[in-house]
Amino acid sequence: MYLLHGKNITCGYDTVDILSKFTVGVKKGEIASIVGPNGAGKSTAMKSIFGLLKIRLGTIFLDNEDITKLPPQERVLKGMGYVPQTNNIFPTLSVQENLEMGAFIQHEDFSDILDYVYNLFPILKEKRNQQAGELSGGQRQQVAVGRALMTKPKVLMLDEPSAGVSPIVMESLFQKIIEIARQGTAVLMVEQNAKQALEISDIGFVLNQGKNLYTDTGKALLSNKEVRQAFLGG
Amino acid sequence: MEFLNSFILITNYIIIPGLTYGSQLALGALGITIVYTVLRFSNFAHGEFMSFGTMSTILLTWVFIDSKIKFGTFPTAIIVLPLSIIFTIIYCLLVDKFVFKFYRQQKSKSVIALIVSIGVMFFTGGLIRFIIGPGDKNFMDGERFILKAKDFKMLTGLDEGLTIKSTQGVTIILTILLVILLFWFLNKTKTGKSMRAYSDNQELALLSGINPERIVLITWIITGTLACVAGTLYGLDKSYKPFTYLHLVLPIFAAAIVGGVGNPIGAIIGGFVISFSELLITFAYKKFFFYILPDNFLPDGLLQILSTDYKIAVSFIILVLVLLIKPTGIYKGKIIE
Amino acid sequence: MQDKQHIILLFLSMFILIAFVGFFQSWNLALTIFNLCIISSVMSLGINIQWGNAGIVNFGVMGFAALGGLANIIVSMPPTxxxxxxxxxxxxxxxxxxxxxxxxxxxxxxxxxxxxxxxxxxxxxxxxxxxxxxxxxxxxxxxxxxxxxxxxTGYLGGLDLPVIISWPIGGMLAALIAYVIGKISLGLRSDYLAIATLGISEIIIYILKNEDWLSRGVKNVNGLPRPVPYEIDLQSELWVLELTKFFNIPVSEISSIIVKLSYSCIFLLILIGILLLLEIAQKSPWGRMMRAIRDNEVSANAMGKDIKTRHLQVFVIGSAIIGIAGAMLTTLDGQFTPVTYQPLRFTFLIWIMVIIGGSGNNFGSIIGGFLIWFFWVQSEPLGLWFISQITAHISDTNIIKSHLLENAAHIRLMFMGMILLITLRFAPKGLIPEVKR
The missing domain is CATH 1.20.58 (Methane Monooxygenase Hydroxylase; Chain G, domain 1)
Structure with a gap:
């Protein structure tokens, strides 16, 4: 049973459908990746699942609850965290303030979550009083993920987490993502680096021209000849 | 002794007036900076908002004086300040509701909002002149001096006198209090942080559940407060005339830009840079050198870099120079496209 | 064709408005308003080519107009x-x-x-x-x-040349300064440019106010020569006296009307000339490129078009037009008074004209110049009339009434603000919208 389940999503801009009947889902404690060529509609998929883009058809369930009609802020309250691809931090705020803003809509004490994030990303604790905009690309990405974790989400959605960071940084970032999933948070991500993403994914969705092309475990997709030839560069 | 005299001379003619005028400019520049970073446009109506606040203070002062409500030697204008701040905030909020809100929702270019603010400037300027008239208004009452030149000379036995006007003292103290309060709010409270977050990254602020309408409301509350206090202090110090507030916009913009637009600390520093440059460049140094140089070395003339007539022009010159050489200002500010 | 009718209708209504002033107030006043309307229109044309065609925000109108005024002194006054x-x-x-x-x-x-x-x-x-x-x-x-x-005197004086030469000279002086300003500041973002030009124009006024050797400062330069005859000379002319008899109005009035009419004719010629040149320029490839840059700076840049040079050209041309208008204004006044240069009247009012008329349309700028100047002058009596109407039932000794009547003149600022805000909100394209070419 999927924790977050988008069924038959059809949506787009103006009259052009970018996604048609796209289905995606992720289970508790697992990692799911959406991969596919440029322009396949990966980012659109993320936006529509998070409610940044109205969907025309289809339904989205979180924990068996229909959240199709909820605005993004309320989805955050229901337990979704979202890390946009770009502009995902507050550059002139300190690292700690960035994390506090992540917990903005929570009225309870969040010091335990802050500890959890600092444990996950020790470098952030070290630099907690520095302006986030002054950090390196990889550290900024950690701030962005940390910010989204501050609401203790059931599902964490990452839009191209490895965009603009070096391979080494990407490696360690993916390790962190695995760690997050092991702690019980479902992770749904969109990745350009399909191979590396699928390696750590429990389930993968290959998206092409707005449609589901293949859905299988990460391992199975990696060993699927057609997928490899078409999307993973052989 | 001679050295002390020259020091007192500088204190009396440069340091104290500079701190006073600088404080007034800093408060004004903070108002412009906050609107610029949060609402993302250059608000040319800010001078008129200051004027509106001052007008409210004057009207309330008259009411209080008429009702014989007095507070010893304390200026009535400062007592009524909280009330006139409320009036100014209400006016700002009304203007936002009927004018600026529309362009915010339309996501208009910032230059359109700038032109809109000129309409607001005209309207507010007319409203103020209509209500209170264009003439000069002096609304300072109570004790005029904290320290008189005569008393100072008697006390110290120096040739040079030191005068501190009550308005100068009030200006500096009130500015310090207000700035501390503002920085405490922006850096320590959840709402203040959310305001900075909103100005940093609107989209992400929305995703984090920050309510933009609340941010806008708070922005105008802060702007109204700053405008009212800055305007009142300026009016108390120099006497109030609606006309002069239109001309105050430019030195204020100069202060905001020199310090680095979008940076509150920059706005304060900018205010003092402008005020001290105006004074230092137009001060006649003859008497100063009279104290510290031997008589036969004293040159002719007033020893002035620029004539006093150019006092305000100095701020424009600095403004233009900063824009040309380092548009980001002293403290790197935010550039909003 | 609809557009042409629309334009003609607007101009006709404008002339009827001015004619009303002639019939009900006086023809002298009507012509005074008309002359200043033309000058305002020329200034708006200058701003329109910058803002409407290139998106440049020039808040330095006041400075360029004053430079035109200075040209009057330099050209026409006798040297000291x-x-x-x-x-x-x-x-x-x-x-x-x-x-x-x-x-x-x-x-x-x-x-x-x-x-x-x-x-x-x-x-x-x-x-x-x-x-x-x-x-x-x-x-x-x-x-x-x-x-x-x-x-x-107490100043350098001028070259003692015919005053009309000062108009092109004023334009050139403004163009020269605009070149320097543009060269250094056109790279700035629009609101910085606005503030910079406003600041520079203030500096220009400060210099003119304080450098007595150049412009006599606040002592003003009076008695500038005229390109048209003096009333006093006209009054002894035979044909003028005949006209007096014919229309049956005092000779002093008719002579002053003749003077004003002669100004109107010269000004109209200049307005039409500038309008024609601008229209030709806008229809040319140069104008098309200008608009392409305005609408999409990035792609125009990518196409290899040199935005900076183009912007500089347009900034210089527009400022020169304002300089010419400023020179005309000072000639019409017959004196140069630096203290009268106020940003409200010279810079922001012109901007209202351009926006109301329709950014990007030259005819719009002209009608905007006429309409706004007309109301700027006439809203003072209108405001007074309005206040006296609403306070009609209050006794004359009432403090509030006398206060309101006293300050009624300031309604015009509110009125101008309202017009601008309403236009921007409900008809942002103005009275005569830009023609999509």
């Missing part, structure tokens, strides 16, 4: 003979030295390979040196010149 004996040449030398020190420091900035810090220090001292050298050279001749009959 003694001033040249008093060392006027040293002032010119001094200023040239200062300008040279600036040019030299710019060269250092651009050409030398020193570190930035060193360049800052060198340039700082270069300019300081140039400045004090200038002050050393010019201070005493300035004092001498300003001491020559301060009540009458």
């Amino acid at each position: 003979a003694k001033a040249w004996d008093a060392g006027a040449i040293y002032i010119i030398i001094g200023i040239i030295i200062f300008i040279l020190s600036i040019i030299f420091s710019i060269l250092v900035w651009l050409k030398s390979e020193l570190s930035k810090k060193k360049k800052y220090i060198i340039n700082f001292f270069l300019i300081i040196l140039g400045y004090f050298l200038m002050r050393y050279i010019i201070d005493s001749p300035i004092k001498a010149i300003e001491a020559i009959e301060p009540a009458k």
Whole structure:
């Protein structure tokens, strides 16, 4: 049973459908990746699942609850965290303030979550009083993920987490993502680096021209000849 | 002794007036900076908002004086300040509701909002002149001096006198209090942080559940407060005339830009840079050198870099120079496209 | 065709409005308004080519108009003979030295390979040196010149040429200054540019207010020569006297109407001339490229079009037009009074004209200039009338009533603000919208 389940999503801009009947889902404690060529509609998929883009058809369930009609802020309250691809931090705020803003809509004490994030990303604790905009690309990405974790989400959605960071940084970032999933948070991500993403994914969705092309475990997709030839560069 | 005299001379003619005028400019520049970073446009109506606040203070002062409500030697204008701040905030909020809100929702270019603010400037300027008239208004009452030149000379036995006007003292103290309060709010409270977050990254602020309408409301509350206090202090110090507030916009913009637009600390520093440059460049140094140089070395003339007539022009010159050489200002500010 | 009818209708209504003033107030007033309407229109044309066609925000109208005014003095006033004996040449030398020190420091900035810090220090001292050298050279001749009959002259004077030459000269002077300003500040973002131009225009006014040797400062320059006859001379002309009999109005009035009409004719010719040139320019490839740059700076840049040069061209041309209008205005006034240059009246009012008329449309700017100037002048009596109407039932001794009547004139500022805000909100394209070419 999927924790977050988008069924038959059809949506787009103006009259052009970018996604048609796209289905995606992720289970508790697992990692799911959406991969596919440029322009396949990966980012659109993320936006529509998070409610940044109205969907025309289809339904989205979180924990068996229909959240199709909820605005993004309320989805955050229901337990979704979202890390946009770009502009995902507050550059002139300190690292700690960035994390506090992540917990903005929570009225309870969040010091335990802050500890959890600092444990996950020790470098952030070290630099907690520095302006986030002054950090390196990889550290900024950690701030962005940390910010989204501050609401203790059931599902964490990452839009191209490895965009603009070096391979080494990407490696360690993916390790962190695995760690997050092991702690019980479902992770749904969109990745350009399909191979590396699928390696750590429990389930993968290959998206092409707005449609589901293949859905299988990460391992199975990696060993699927057609997928490899078409999307993973052989 | 001679050295002390020259020091007192500088204190009396440069340091104290500079701190006073600088404080007034800093408060004004903070108002412009906050609107610029949060609402993302250059608000040319800010001078008129200051004027509106001052007008409210004057009207309330008259009411209080008429009702014989007095507070010893304390200026009535400062007592009524909280009330006139409320009036100014209400006016700002009304203007936002009927004018600026529309362009915010339309996501208009910032230059359109700038032109809109000129309409607001005209309207507010007319409203103020209509209500209170264009003439000069002096609304300072109570004790005029904290320290008189005569008393100072008697006390110290120096040739040079030191005068501190009550308005100068009030200006500096009130500015310090207000700035501390503002920085405490922006850096320590959840709402203040959310305001900075909103100005940093609107989209992400929305995703984090920050309510933009609340941010806008708070922005105008802060702007109204700053405008009212800055305007009142300026009016108390120099006497109030609606006309002069239109001309105050430019030195204020100069202060905001020199310090680095979008940076509150920059706005304060900018205010003092402008005020001290105006004074230092137009001060006649003859008497100063009279104290510290031997008589036969004293040159002719007033020893002035620029004539006093150019006092305000100095701020424009600095403004233009900063824009040309380092548009980001002293403290790197935010550039909003 | 609909558009043409629309335009004609608007202009007709405008003339009817002015004619109303003629019939009900006086023809003298109507012509005064008409002449200033034309000048306002020329200024709006200058802003329109910058804002409407290139998206440049120039808040320096006041400064360029004042430079046009200064041209009147330099061209048409008789030279003060003694001033040249008093060392006027040293002032010119001094200023040239200062300008040279600036040019030299710019060269250092651009050409030398020193570190930035060193360049800052060198340039700082270069300019300081140039400045004090200038002050050393010019201070005493300035004092001498300003001491020559301060009540009458006390300044350099001019070249004693026909005043009409000062119009193109005013345009050129404005263009020259605009070139310098544009060269250094057009790279700025629009609101910085707005503030910079506003600041520069204030500096220009400060200089004109305080440099008595140049413009007599706040003592004003009166009695500028005219391109048209004087009323007093007309009054002895036979044909004027005949006209007086024919229309049965006093000779003083008819002579003044003739003077104003002659101004109207010259001004109209200039307005039409500038309009034609602008229309041709806008229809040319140059104009198309201008709009392409405005609508999409990035792609135009990518196409290899040199935005900066284009912007500079348009900034200089627009400012020159404002300079011409400023020169015309000073000639019409017959005097140069630096204190009358206020940003509200000269800069922001012109902007309202352009926006109301329709940014990007020359005919719009003209109708905007006419309409807004008309209401700027007439809203004072209108405001008074309005207030006296609503307070009609209050007794005359009431303090509130007398206060309201006293301040009624200021309603016009509110009125202008309202017009601008309403236009921007409900008809942002203005009265005559830009034609999509």
